[in-house]
Amino acid sequence: MKLERRYACAPASDRIPSTMAETHSLQDLRQPAVSSKVFVQRDYGSGTISKFQTKFPSELESRLDKQQFDETIQTLNNLYAEAEKLGGKSYLEGCLACLTAYTIFLCMETHYEKVLKKISRYIKDQNEKIYAPRGLLLTDPIERGLRVVEITIYEDRSIGSGR
Amino acid sequence: MKNCEYQQIDPRALSVSPMSAQNRAEMKAQRSRRKWEVFPGKNRFFCDGRIIVARQSGVLPLTLGLIVVTCGLFFAFDCPFLVEHLTVFIPVIGGVLFLFAVISLLRTSFTDPGILPRATPEEAADIEKQIDTSGSSTYRPPPRTKEILINQQVVKLKYCFTCKMFRPPRTSHCSLCDNCVERFDHHCPWVGNCVGKRNYRFFYSFIISLSFLTSFIFGCVVTHITLRSQEGKSLIQLVICFFSIWSILGLSGFHTYLVASNLTTNEDIKGSWSSKRCTEESGNPYSYNNIITNCCVTLCGPMPPSLIDRRGFVPLVEASPAASATEIELSCDVVRLPPPPPPPPPPPQVEWPTCSTSICFFISNLLPLCMKTNGSAQVF
Numbered sequence: 001m002k003l004e005r006r007y008a009c010a011p012a013s014d015r016i017p018s019t020m021a022e023t024h025s026l027q028d029l030r031q032p033a034v035s036s037k038v039f040v041q042r043d044y045g046s047g048t049i050s051k052f053q054t055k056f057p058s059e060l061e062s063r064l065d066k067q068q069f070d071e072t073i074q075t076l077n078n079l080y081a082e083a084e085k086l087g088g089k090s091y092l093e094g095c096l097a098c099l100t101a102y103t104i105f106l107c108m109e110t111h112y113e114k115v116l117k118k119i120s121r122y123i124k125d126q127n128e129k130i131y132a133p134r135g136l137l138l139t140d141p142i143e144r145g146l147r148v149v150e151i152t153i154y155e156d157r158s159i160g161s162g163r
Numbered sequence: 164m165k166n167c168e169y170q171q172i173d174p175r176a177l178s179v180s181p182m183s184a185q186n187r188a189e190m191k192a193q194r195s196r197r198k199w200e201v202f203p204g205k206n207r208f209f210c211d212g213r214i215i216v217a218r219q220s221g222v223l224p225l226t227l228g229l230i231v232v233t234c235g236l237f238f239a240f241d242c243p244f245l246v247e248h249l250t251v252f253i254p255v256i257g258g259v260l261f262l263f264a265v266i267s268l269l270r271t272s273f274t275d276p277g278i279l280p281r282a283t284p285e286e287a288a289d290i291e292k293q294i295d296t297s298g299s300s301t302y303r304p305p306p307r308t309k310e311i312l313i314n315q316q317v318v319k320l321k322y323c324f325t326c327k328m329f330r331p332p333r334t335s336h337c338s339l340c341d342n343c344v345e346r347f348d349h350h351c352p353w354v355g356n357c358v359g360k361r362n363y364r365f366f367y368s369f370i371i372s373l374s375f376l377t378s379f380i381f382g383c384v385v386t387h388i389t390l391r392s393q394e395g396k397s398l399i400q401l402v403i404c405f406f407s408i409w410s411i412l413g414l415s416g417f418h419t420y421l422v423a424s425n426l427t428t429n430e431d432i433k434g435s436w437s438s439k440r441c442t443e444e445s446g447n448p449y450s451y452n453n454i455i456t457n458c459c460v461t462l463c464g465p466m467p468p469s470l471i472d473r474r475g476f477v478p479l480v481e482a483s484p485a486a487s488a489t490e491i492e493l494s495c496d497v498v499r500l501p502p503p504p505p506p507p508p509p510p511p512q513v514e515w516p517t518c519s520t521s522i523c524f525f526i527s528n529l530l531p532l533c534m535k536t537n538g539s540a541q542v543f
Binding site: 014037039042044045047048052083084085086090091094095097098101103105110111112113116128142143144145146147148149 | 262263266267270279280282283285286289311312314318320328331332333341345346364365395448449456459460461463464465466468469470471472
């Protein structure tokens with residue numbers, strides 16, 4: 001991620017000689033200074049389908065518009081709904097797989113996997129355009145077992161970093 | 164970029180590792196580790212993480228062996244006679260059913276059943292914070308449950324102390340595999356794996372194809388014996404085979420009922436949605452109230468992905484020992500969990516009473532195949 005690289009190289013010009021900084025310097029170089037992480041939990045109101053809550057976390061109030069957050073979460077929910085949609089196409093895929101004793105899954109990419117790639121591209125795009133400029137980072141929910149949407153808040157390193 | 168990172172470090176300031184070159188070598192060695200190598204559950208992995216089985220898969224070879232031996236004897240002793248007297252399609256149908264059953268069995272055994280990865284320390288801390296702020300001030304934490312509404316019905320979500328998260332609906336923790344499994348049905352020792360969201364359809368096709376296979380072999384053997392006119396012996400064999408096939412057909416019938424009602428074995432045993440427990444007019448909130456829709460959703464729905472990413476690489480930061488000291492410093496501030504209460508009771512393994520009678524099928528099906536009716540040398 002571009003954001004991580006920028007922060008990883010930031011301490012090159014940030015030569016703080018104090019002992020306090022030395023303890024954390026390796027951590028700073030490995031990861032940007034993380035203030036906190038916010039977790040958007042799953043919404044199980046409609047059953048076990050993948051859907052995330054649209055409640056705006058209070059920690060993001062200073063950084064992000066509620067509307068932008070809503071739009072991101074709603075789009076993610078719509079994409080997951082598309083992946084898990086029950087319809088002619090998914091049934092056809094299922095029946096075909098059954099007839100071939102499910103060996104077709106070894107060679108073919110499923111519809112769900114295709115949509116997951118789409119979701120991953122969307123998240124990357126959102127990070128580049130909206131979240132990274134505000135010091136935030138969206139983590140793809142698939143990396144967290146589809147349990148949460150993790151938003152990492154990076155603290156403002158404008159003091160002493162020369163950025 | 165990496166050169167830039169290491170040049171900035173003052174080696175004297177680091178108490179953990181003195182040499183940056185050594186760090187780099189260690190990190191390079193650790194970088195190549197895949198996630199299955201550090202998987203916390205009690206599973207075993209083969210083919211570099213492509214195949215996942217439970218720790219105790221001891222009965223799977225027995226299941227496979229019994230199917231292969233039974234079918235082998237069928238092809239060797241019954242098929243020649245029946246091809247001569249009836250039709251050449253008998254071994255063809257037998258072969259197709261046998262392949263279907265074996266492939267389904269292997270898919271059930273070697274597929275991730277829908278294991279949920281454990282919560283990261285930050286997630287666990289966030290959940291702890293939410294539980295603490297919800298008002299518990301007593302020394303002993305209250306039972307960790309969360310009530311939610313699913314389709315206007317109250318469902319309780321339980322907190323899993325091993326995986327450090329609130330279990331999603333229909334998820335249960337398997338104590339044998341030490342994992343939370345989505346849409347947990349049961350842990351089947353015959354298959355050597357849990358049966359859950361991702362491999363239920365494979366399990367169902369295995370038991371259905373096995374039912375057809377056993378019924379087919381039973382029918383062929385009966386025909387064989389009848390054509391050879393050995394009624395005395397055939398009556399005993401018929402009775403034995405009938406009772407052994409009953410267990411497989413019974414299991415298939417039970418799972419067909421579960422599929423049609425969109426229930427899991429776990430829910431059925433606990434009576435989660437039975438009319439006795441539900442006082443109001445409520446039932447299974449996950450059911451579509453249509454048998455065909457329920458069947459299609461369970462068996463032909465979209466195939467969900469594996470969430471544990473077995474073949475992914477462990478991220479460098481987490482694997483590096485040099486960073487671990489500072490991470491432990493930071494993480495100690497974040498994660499303060501109270502001592503966990505005793506682990507939850509293990510989920511019921513209902514397949515034992517049902518499946519154990521199926522061993523009678525296999526053994527007793529070998530009898531008619533092996534006994535020569537005209538008094539010639541017997542196999543056993």
